[in-house]
Amino acid sequence: MLLNDEIKEAIEKNLVFLATSSVEGIPNVVPVGFARPLDDNKILIADNYLKKTRKNLDINPKLSLIISDAKNYPYQFKGTVEIFESGEYFEEVTEWAQNVMTELEPKSAIVFTVEDIYSVKPGPEAGKLIK
Ligand SMILES: Cc1cc2nc3c(=O)[nH]c(=O)nc-3n(C[C@H](O)[C@H](O)[C@H](O)COP(=O)(O)O)c2cc1C
Numbered sequence: 001m002l003l004n005d006e007i008k009e010a011i012e013k014n015l016v017f018l019a020t021s022s023v024e025g026i027p028n029v030v031p032v033g034f035a036r037p038l039d040d041n042k043i044l045i046a047d048n049y050l051k052k053t054r055k056n057l058d059i060n061p062k063l064s065l066i067i068s069d070a071k072n073y074p075y076q077f078k079g080t081v082e083i084f085e086s087g088e089y090f091e092e093v094t095e096w097a098q099n100v101m102t103e104l105e106p107k108s109a110i111v112f113t114v115e116d117i118y119s120v121k122p123g124p125e126a127g128k129l130i131k
Pocket of ligand 1: 029030048
């Protein structure tokens with residue numbers, strides 16, 4: 001199991017940062033509020049406004065995610081995304097976003113499969129693969 005209950009709750013409650021990379025290797029980081037765990041290794045993200053992030057993911061579906069409260073949750077998640085513009089996941093993000101703000105119209109649902117978790121805790125554990 002990659003995501004335990006503590007991590008799942010932290011992802012749901014906190015802003016997260018998404019880091020992507022363009023084909024030219026230019027890094028891009030954005031804050032996102034609509035991120036929640038789907039199961040023990042998948043995180044669902046509502047794409048309401050993503051621009052460079054989406055462009056990057058279309059070319060290179062690799063994503064790194066950090067929970068904004070990194071002091072309490074010092075983890076770096078890495079993995080691969082799938083993007084859905086219709087179907088079950090898209091309907092789920094649309095309902096979720098519109099329950100929070102009726103005017104939101106998500107463009108896609110991003111399903112992030114976490115493959116590795118590294119520690120970003122300052123000290124000897126920093127940078128180490130933990131799961
Ligand atoms: C506090 C905060 C929360 C945000 N939450 C989301 C979100 O849940 N979904 C989304 O698509 N964009 C969200 N955004 C907007 C993105 O951070 C960003 O503006 C958008 O991805 C465009 O940047 P990009 O061109 O680098 O992708 C949020 C921005 C802020 C400041």
